[in-house]
Amino acid sequence: MAAALLQHHARGAVAVHSAGSAPAEMINPAVVEAMAELGLDLSREAPKKLSTEAVEASDVVITMGCGDACPVFPGKRYLDWELTDPAGKGVEAVREIRDDIDRRVRELLAELVPTS
Template identity: 70%
Template structure:
């Protein structure tokens, strides 16, 4: 893994789950991780209810937009986390791939999206601890 790990979140439309995950990881990492998100079939805009629930936790997605999934962003990533994009994500050797099964927020209200946001927050917090903790050297017990 590079000195600053790169994490890519991928979902179909890059309008909900992957945007929330990227914003939450970027917020918690405070520069210790480079974060990107993309969609296999990007939407025209981020889900307005996703904007709303992220603003509630102090994260502004107004400058974000759905981005296409390209080979370049996958190649650049150390960890690729898919969220319901099926087989659309290219697979390259040496990358770590995780599949997070999460409810799609498309068509859901802010009340229905909050638990999805909170689940993503718990997962990115655990991921951050895992990828930024230096590996302990194996030393014999005394």
């Protein structure tokens, strides 16, 4: 959700990559539904495994509870967003998580790409 929301709001101003330390086999259907409500289609997306190379190539790394499973490199900015895991949750609960992520994404984007 975070990657899709950031891509949506950034409109090409930042490069966004998404991956997980222990990705599920498929995206939670409730996540797909909640994002579709905002006009964001995740139906063709699939969870991806986090690579060391992806972290190394990033300026900002946002983790969501991966702990020691996430590679750490000096000089990178790391943000750990403590969020409720949407796994197994219905669309109503996922909407709340989505909206929390959306708020955080907008705040981060305002830092990364200040508007005049």
